[in-house]
Amino acid sequence: MVGRRLDTEDDDRALLGQRLREARVRRGLTIRDVAPTVGVSVGTWSGIENGRARVTEERLEAAAKVFGVEVAQLRTGTGRAAEEDWRHFAPLRLAPPLAGALEAFVELGYHGATIRDVAERAGLSVAGVYHHWPTKQHLLVALLDVTMDDLHWRCRAARAEGDGPVARLELLVECLALFHTHRRALGFIGASEMRSLDEPHRTRIATARREIQHMVDDEVVEGCRRGLLATPIPREAARAVVTLCTALPQWWSPTGGLSPEATADQYTDFALAIVGAPST
Template sequence: MAAALDAFVEFGYHGANTRDIARRCGLSVPGLYYHYATKQDMLVAILDYVMTDILARSRAAIADGRSPAERFALLVECQTLFHAARRDLGFIGSSELRSLEEANVGSNRRLRRESKQLFDNEVTAGIASGEFRCDDPKAASRAVVGLCTGLPLWFRTDGPQSPREVAAQYAGFALQLVGYTGSSSKLLRALKIGEAPFER
């Protein structure tokens, strides 16, 4: 799967070919087909892995929060760290969804809805608790998701910011988007947002 990921990042799904992928992982083409019957199967495996991993990490992050605002900030940190520290996976997860054949779209779309729902739940709960003031919670939640998933399009590991620095910055942006009524900087310090290393 790592060889296919590298090829998809370098050439795009449609530009990559199975012979090159087989060479990258030291297999013959028939040997590669033993593991994955088609190039589409490789893409499905990568995209499903991306969403399954993000969901598991996101649920673990939320479990550490005691309030909607805490859970929301931790969720943003988690997804930002993933898309920055695992940039190639995040990039393919965002850019090659369009390359899925119709028969393979449903499962990945369901996982994406589950991920988006995690944000929706905390924004709705935050409004109910008075921690957030937001006229359009669905739009705010969608904008925050877009911030996180758009990171691989520009983030570089050799750039001026580390994944942790971006995570802290984006958590602050996200709290502003949902109209957090408390002190964002105080909340981020209390949660140590941007201090935890990304565990691969």
Template structure:
């Protein structure tokens, strides 16, 4: 990991002193980390990753595994065989054994009820083997939520570029949210229930990304209202209600149930258009 820290620090044009100031440690501590002379706690790994602009798990794999400069790139769980332009297409969720074990444990027992030993058993690893890759439950949770937001943001961006007018973009963004929170209900459930378990600075970062998702839909509702296509007198409240409705899907949706994700998404787009008082007859010709 020390080599990875040094390489990323140099890529970002940071001195050892500047990085030390950012993460609140001494210059000697940063030097010791880069030279592999000191152990690094999970909390400090997360802090370092934030300062260097990468996910904590990418920092841990070290320089032998290519490190992405972009925090929110396409290298996300389940994305390996997917067309990045096809935001409606979902392959089965792919996670490494440790993350899979953590996800299953968090879903069953919650974050605070889970233990590293229990995660290791579900992952088919020894406890020592699990600690080799992930040094704490917190790091496992942060990695799961990072990957959740990466995939959601990638799909949101693709959906938003598939239309030229705000009312159509709004419908596509709602469809995207509903598809994600049903196809990826496990990730969505953890995102909805375990934000309170995140420590700083990861909590602020994930919360900021969630606000960005909300702001994307806020903007389209407001633009459609200004264009006369939506009649709601309270566009911000309506947009917030729409997103809350979609993020609640993991609370009740079950794979293999009465409705497919696509059927859920169709219904939720209708619900959302009713909520914003969409009147097709009022839609102007969008230039």
């Protein structure tokens, strides 16, 4: 009984931490933005988000205020605001050093960019960047955490709307295409700079990427099992579908004449053809 109760408490803590992280990402905030506001260290808040540390009621209330949500929403995961619909992409709001790093890494590459390049784009001094971010690696890890957190909650929400594997696959592809166009800078970094991550972050973020792939895998495999999809190689087809979407930031541009929504419609059709869905 004691072991079971402890397991339950750990699960609850992990779920609360996940909701806190998702709420923070949707507000465009970093851990370094939030921690001093709620009165804890960066390390403690990281532990809270990862389910390793408890959060007091007082600090939970402070976090809810910062994120613009109700405490009950954080505790239960219900009551998502209309503006947090997975299809809605508010302008990305990052702290200046992160915004500067994102611009520099996209333009120059992680290894080509210096902290001075980041500082210039952030409108800060080099010392101003170093005050909060001790290394360039910390900036890259934070950007990839923002990327994966944002993509994960959107994919889970999109998938939950579908009735049946084909509908869920279509929604997942729509979500992936929308993300990699609306958030193309983050998507570009996510696809191109995984090799630049140090351990243990490379393994952790690679695992998060695989979880997205597994969502698509599961729907294609189930669609084939039910006879709704005809590809003889469901996992390979699912991988091709995801790769198609993650490549969007390499060519898509808001000035190219094709909106994110029109692109998502096209890519949904491409995906259905790849997995062998019947023509309608």
